[in-house]
Amino acid sequence: MSILEGKKAIVIGDRDGVPGPAISLCVESAGAEVVYSSTECFV
Amino acid sequence: MNSVIRGTGYPLVHVPDMVLLNGTTQTTERIVNPESEYLKKLGDHIRTYEQACAYYPNQVYIGNYTPEILEEVEFPWYDKPSPVSDRFGKYGEIMPQEEFYLLMQASDEFELLFLEKAFVEKYKPELAKNGIITEAILDRIHEGVELEQIKKQVNEHKAEPLRSNGELVGYVKNAHAIDENLSAHVMLENLVSKASSVLSLLYALKDAGMNPDDVEYVIDCSEEACGDMNQRGGGNFAKAAAETAGLNNATGSDVRGFCAAPSHALTMAASLIKAGTFNCVAVTAGGSTAKLGMNGKEHVNKDLPILEDVLGGFATILTANDNINPEINLDIQGIHTVGTGSSPQNVIGSLVVDPLERAGLKVTDINKYSPEMQNPDVTKPAGAGDVPQSNMKMIGALAVKRGDMDRKDLNDFVSKHGVVGFAPTQGHIPSGVPYLGHARQEILDGKMEKVMIVGKGSLFLGRLTNLFDGISFIVQANEGVEEEATVSRDEIRGLIAESLRDFASSLLESR
Numbered sequence: 001m002s003i004l005e006g007k008k009a010i011v012i013g014d015r016d017g018v019p020g021p022a023i024s025l026c027v028e029s030a031g032a033e034v035v036y037s038s039t040e041c042f043v
Numbered sequence: 044m045n046s047v048i049r050g051t052g053y054p055l056v057h058v059p060d061m062v063l064l065n066g067t068t069q070t071t072e073r074i075v076n077p078e079s080e081y082l083k084k085l086g087d088h089i090r091t092y093e094q095a096c097a098y099y100p101n102q103v104y105i106g107n108y109t110p111e112i113l114e115e116v117e118f119p120w121y122d123k124p125s126p127v128s129d130r131f132g133k134y135g136e137i138m139p140q141e142e143f144y145l146l147m148q149a150s151d152e153f154e155l156l157f158l159e160k161a162f163v164e165k166y167k168p169e170l171a172k173n174g175i176i177t178e179a180i181l182d183r184i185h186e187g188v189e190l191e192q193i194k195k196q197v198n199e200h201k202a203e204p205l206r207s208n209g210e211l212v213g214y215v216k217n218a219h220a221i222d223e224n225l226s227a228h229v230m231l232e233n234l235v236s237k238a239s240s241v242l243s244l245l246y247a248l249k250d251a252g253m254n255p256d257d258v259e260y261v262i263d264c265s266e267e268a269c270g271d272m273n274q275r276g277g278g279n280f281a282k283a284a285a286e287t288a289g290l291n292n293a294t295g296s297d298v299r300g301f302c303a304a305p306s307h308a309l310t311m312a313a314s315l316i317k318a319g320t321f322n323c324v325a326v327t328a329g330g331s332t333a334k335l336g337m338n339g340k341e342h343v344n345k346d347l348p349i350l351e352d353v354l355g356g357f358a359t360i361l362t363a364n365d366n367i368n369p370e371i372n373l374d375i376q377g378i379h380t381v382g383t384g385s386s387p388q389n390v391i392g393s394l395v396v397d398p399l400e401r402a403g404l405k406v407t408d409i410n411k412y413s414p415e416m417q418n419p420d421v422t423k424p425a426g427a428g429d430v431p432q433s434n435m436k437m438i439g440a441l442a443v444k445r446g447d448m449d450r451k452d453l454n455d456f457v458s459k460h461g462v463v464g465f466a467p468t469q470g471h472i473p474s475g476v477p478y479l480g481h482a483r484q485e486i487l488d489g490k491m492e493k494v495m496i497v498g499k500g501s502l503f504l505g506r507l508t509n510l511f512d513g514i515s516f517i518v519q520a521n522e523g524v525e526e527e528a529t530v531s532r533d534e535i536r537g538l539i540a541e542s543l544r545d546f547a548s549s550l551l552e553s554r
Contacts, residue, residue, distance in 0.1 A: 015501045016415075016430050019385045021509055039385075039509070041301075041501040042338065042427045043417045043468050 005031035013039035044524055046316035046361040047368035050251025051480035052243045053104050054135035056143045056354040057095040058335065060206040065231065066335035081340050090348045096137050097128035100418045101353065103465040105132030109481055113463040120420050121348055134480045135246045141207050142170040143238065149183040150238040150287045155230050158213035160187030175245045179289055203227040222272045232332050235354065236267045240284040240329035243358035247325065251360040259321040261285045261295030264308035265328040266470050284327060302474035305357065306498025306514045312361045313371040323362045330354030330469050337468060338425035350421045355472035359479055364524050369486040375402040377515035385511040391437045394497050394515045396445060406442035409460065410491035413478035415499060416466040435461035474498045486520050494518045
């Protein structure tokens with residue numbers, strides 16, 4: 001069982017790294033519920 | 044007919060007091076944590092004007108060095124003063140904050156910005172020494188007001204203070220009593236953007252060796268919005284800056300797209316010229332106060348100076364093909380579409396690999412790529428990594444995947460075809476375009492043939508879409524204009540006469 005199974009997740013992606021939607025897909029496939037997802041820019 | 048890059052302008056403005064007063068990292072901290080250690084320590088980490096001038100990346104930006112110098116100087120660069128620390132460079136200057144306040148006032152059409160009397164008396168002669176500043180601009184600077192008026196406006200009327208070394212020297216007031224879009228805060232941001240755009244336009248014209256009257260259209264691609272409560276982003280920074288810069292024959296409009304805006308604007312400018320609509324188009328962008336000190340917390344934590352202490356400006360002048368200057372080739376254009384997706388692989392694939400594939404070119408056929416030129420001295424300590432290098436690694440990885448080169452050549456590819464980041468983290472300013480000036484010179488000198496400029500933008504920050512964005516184009520050595528076959532009036536007369544003679548002969552023969 002995944003450590004994310006049944007958990008709620010807040011996803012913050014990085015514009016120059018892995019974007020929010022990509023992280024969300026991974027997290028959801030591991031059984032978590034994404035309650036908030038965004039991508040931020042630090043440059 | 045392709046357009047050509049006739050000249051570029053790259054000024055910086057060192058604004059230490061604006062870092063403290065106007066950068067959003069600092070303004071947010073003052074609201075949520077006013078007693079924070081960061082705010083207490085921040086003042087000790089501000090660089091002097093001389094230190095900002097003796098900073099390698101800044102000297103590269105204004106054109107006193109090429110980016111290659113940053114491969115020779117050991118990283119990090121902030122603690123290694125550059126032996127060249129001139130105010131003026133090939134493409135611009137590092138303007139001191141005090142003179143910039145005067146330029147902001149000259150850019151103010153609505154008497155919103157006021158400066159103290161003694162301050163104006165001290166710094167107006169300094170600004171007048173600057174050869175790029177026109178008499179018309181100097182004439183727009185007011186005599187100055189009493190300090191008491193400034194204090195009253197700042198303390199009692201929510202005016203935004205202008206400080207020099209912490210001392211109050213002026214203010215920007217609101218342009219409307221209740222409209223937030225015309226608040227003192229927004230007007231200050233917009234006057235900063237406009238004034239630094241004016242400076243950029245003047246330097247680009249100088250580099251192009253052209254007259255202000257030659258410009259027919261101006262496109263502004265900064266990240267600010269001007270308008271009132273009924274049209275929040277009505278515009279138009281382009282025409283406003285053109286007016287102050289003396290481009291009397293120009294009109295213009297604004298293009299927005301976060302950091303991708305300069306590449307969109309250049310695509311449109313090049314298209315306007317290629318279509319024959321205009322012969323001379325300027326693309327310009329001023330700097331952002333909001334991003335000053337954006338990564339300051341990490342810099343202070345690591346005991347570094349605040350490196351995001353300059354506003355950046357950029358402008359370029361495009362004209363119809365002159366058979367000399369590098370051309371913008373719109374036939375090889377990368378576009379990130381709605382359906383492209385946001386993974387780094389998809390983004391770089393759509394912007395770099397796909398257009399080259401369509402043109403029958405290999406990734407290695409491009410001499411240099413300029414994707415995002417953020418200075419890694421700023422971004423690495425803040426945990427954002429080396430952005431230009433990350434882009435190049437992804438381009439290289441896709442080149443390996445496509446079979447354009449061997450995996451073992453990846454590191455060489457990054458250093459040979461990439462450009463070390465040197466631009467201030469001013470959002471739209473570092474995105475692709477900082478290298479245009481250097482690329483133009485290298486192509487003119489015959490050192491390279493093709494450069495790809497890649498603009499990328501974070502549309503999701505506007506909270507209207509989760510989409511990413513980007514657009515790319517090629518700058519290439521001038522291939523010359525093919526002479527169209529034309530026939531002179533005399534030649535036409537000769538041809539008609541010849542035909543009539545033949546006709547007459549045929550009539551005689553038929554008798």
